[in-house]
Amino acid sequence: MSVALWLKETVLKSRTISLHPLRPDHADALAEAAADGELWELWFTSVPRPDTVGKYIDDALNEQAAGRALPFVVVHNETRKVIGTTRFSNADVKNHRLEIGFTWYAQRFQRTSVNTECKALMLEYAFEQLQAIAVEFRTHWHNHKSRAAITRLGAKQDGVLRNHSKNADGSYRDTVVFSIIDHEWLMVKRSLQHKLSRG
Numbered sequence: 370m371s372v373a374l375w376l377k378e379t380v381l382k383s384r385t386i387s388l389h390p391l392r393p394d395h396a397d398a399l400a401e402a403a404a405d406g407e408l409w410e411l412w413f414t415s416v417p418r419p420d421t422v423g424k425y426i427d428d429a430l431n432e433q434a435a436g437r438a439l440p441f442v443v444v445h446n447e448t449r450k451v452i453g454t455t456r457f458s459n460a461d462v463k464n465h466r467l468e469i470g471f472t473w474y475a476q477r478f479q480r481t482s483v484n485t486e487c488k489a490l491m492l493e494y495a496f497e498q499l500q501a502i503a504v505e506f507r508t509h510w511h512n513h514k515s516r517a518a519i520t521r522l523g524a525k526q527d528g529v530l531r532n533h534s535k536n537a538d539g540s541y542r543d544t545v546v547f548s549i550i551d552h553e554w555l556m557v558k559r560s561l562q563h564k565l566s567r568g
Contacts, residue, residue, distance in 0.1 A: 398451035405475035
C-alpha cells in the first residue's frame with residue numbers, strides 16, 4: 370500500500386468539534402487561537418507565534434506531501450471557529466504505525482472535553498480505518514500537563530528518549546514516548562466513551 374493511499378484527507382466529527390484538513394488560508398484563524406493564552410510562550414511546546422504561523426502550516430503541508438503526516442485544524446462546531454490544530458505524523462506505512470502530535474488548543478478550550486473528543490476521533494480513525502497496529506504520543510519531559518493528559522487517554526509509557534532533539538537555545542530535549550497498540554484499542558475506546566458520556 371502506498372503512503373498516499375494510506376493517509377487520505379478526511380473530515381472527522383464529534384459532538385463539540387470537527388477535524389478538517391489544514392489549509393494555508395487557516396493561518397489567521399490559527400494565529401487568533403494561539404493568541405488566546407499566548408501559547409507560544411510555553412517553552413516546552415511548539416505553538417507558533419503569529420508571525421511564524423505561515424511557516425508552521427507550510428512545514429505541516431510539506432510533511433503531508435511527503436506522506437509522513439496528515440494535519441488538521443480543530444473546529445468548534447457551535448461557533449465554526451478554528452480553535453487549534455493536531456496531526457497524524459511520523460507515519461510508517463510499512464509497519465502501520467503513526468504518531469498523534471502537534472496538538473494545541475486555544476486556552477479557553479483547555480481542560481474541557483475537546484482534547485478527549487479529538488483524540489477519540491483520531492484513535493478511532495487510526496485503528497478502525499487505517500488499521501494501525503500502534504499509535505504513539507510524544508511530549509517534552511517537562512510538559513507535565515501533556516504527560517498526564519496522554520496517560521488519561523489510556524496510553525502507556527514506552528520510555529524516555531534522552532537528548533532526543535536540540536532546542537533553539539542550544540539545550541536538549543528529553544522526549545517521553547507513549548503508545549496505544551491495536552489489542553488495547555477496544556478497552557481504550559470504551560474508557561474514552563465513558564469519559565465523554567459523563568460530560
